[in-house]
Amino acid sequence: MARLGLPALRRSTPVRLAAFLVALFACVSLLSFGVTYLVIRNRLETGMRADLEQTMAGFSAAPSASALAALIANQGAVTDPSQRILTYLAPNGQVFGNVALSRGPEGFLYIDLGPNPTGARRDYLGLAGNFFGGQLIVAANRAPVTALAATFLDVLLASLLPTIVIAIGGGLYLARRSRARVDRIVATLDRLSSGDLTARVVPMPGAHDLAAIGEGVNRLAVRQEAATEALRQVSADIAHDLKTPIQRLAVQLDRLAAAEGMPETGAALAAEAREEAARIVGTFQSLLQIAQIEGGSPKARFVPVDLAEVARTFAEIYEPAADDAGQSLTLHLPGGPVTVQGDRSLLGQALANLIENALRHTPPGSRIAVTLHGGAQPVLEVADTGPGIPADERQNVLRRLYRLERSRTTPGSGLGLALVAAIADLHGAALTLDDAAPGLVVRLAFGRPDGAP
């Protein structure tokens, strides 16, 4: 099972869904509990008020202030003041009853006597009414109402907390499980896109939606593999069917050149024709190679390659050739090795093509510099002091078989840069052409993080 860090959890759809549901459920629960609480409390209070009014009405039947005072004194003596308060404030200021209160406005009132010695709250709902010049106050403890709030809170916690815990736990479990499955699909896709077309998603029983995606990925991979294999087969067939006659042609031209009685001009023409055949093969070989590279299969073979070693080797190979042509070839390297994941042979070929382009398209006296910049994103560049390429032509030269007007007379297939572009793409490197003022600088910038084209 995949490990999940917090950020990964936050991005996980099931976890987000679970969190949302928990929040929604909590809100709805709180709301309904709140409403129920208010309704019940209201009923309780209404009941208490009716009871107080009734009590008040009973006492109001007393004929005089002194009779009422005597009644309250008697009743107050047998009434527990922590449950019920009976007080009559006589017109002369004398207080009867079980609790001494002071006079206030008529009507319902809340009375708080503070906690009693045992710590219980003494919170009352009272009713004050004026009789015979004095004031009668009857009050009842609000404990049932207070207790109601506590009961409701208890019920709320007891029902809501487990729900939240279960929802979060379930969400996490589902998230991990689906994450592991998503990870498997992502890993398979990574392998597929890096050229391993045999990668498949392992069947996932039970996970219907993800299993469907996995099956879809597998179907795609099967088709891709078949298409790549078909391309390979077609390439091989074309190569065989085209090269066999060219081989025969080369053989016959060799025989023609060596035939008895062949005049010298004939032999020279045969040799020229043979070279022409070799050029056809060269162009065909390059097209075939570009197709193979774009097919993506070489990526499975990637190993760490030291670009500094590649640059050194090829600068050294071409240095005498540049010298003979009256050009100079210099190499500029950073201190240590500069390693990228790649195919050494293809990277070497890309650099060789760039150096050969520079040699071929610059006049004697030109300077060609091969420079490697190290770091996390290495850049390999070949700069020359030749005529350069006009800005509006730079994209065109990357096209297959495209050649600048002035280059039509120089040798070359017009595939050199297209091959470099294909190799760059395979390695996730950006190929750019710029003005070196004067001349052309071609850069291969490596290290796009995902290595994808």
Place this chain on the structure above:
Amino acid sequence: MRILVVEDDRTTADYIADGLRREGHAVDALAQGRDALVRATTEDYDVLVVDRMLPGLDGLSLVKALRAARVATPVLFLTSLGGVDDRIEGLNAGGDDYLVKPFAFGELSARVAALARRPRMQEAVTELVAGDLRMDLLARRVTRAGQEIDLLPREFALLEQLLRRKGRVLTRTMLLESVWDIRFDPQTNVVETHVSRLRAKIDKPFETELIKTVRGAGYRIEG
């Protein structure tokens, strides 16, 4: 030498067989992989030249089968493709060298010769000699007629390859592979320029020329 050529295209097969016979080899030519499997396991050859695409049993399977049957005869594959994958496949199947079509006869001949006389075990030589030229592999010194010659590392490597195959032709592509580990065909004549540098140091100042150019094939050092 006895050489077996397995190639289904008649013109190419005849061309290879005729050329090799003219060089004094005994050559058998077959067009079918199955026939070749029987012949190569029952008779003794010095080199097999095998086309990768054969009707019936293809070249790759043929060589795999031969290697499984403990036939160690060196194999030169002929191929129409020539991508890196293709080459690695061929070498993994038990091929010893690889030649991409179309090829010049000189290239084939040089590679066949190199395969046949490939030393089974690299002898621990410390000195290579050709005429009055001596190469000390330990001290990495080269002298000619007693005179010390200063060579760059790659010039040394190039001369060493020629000396190790003294008297035999090394083609440009064989030199590219053995000296620089390059397996594609550069458009520029890079090998020529390096050989001419080497000649300027080891041949020009002296009376006799040691490095000979073999037209249409490559270079050979005499001695």
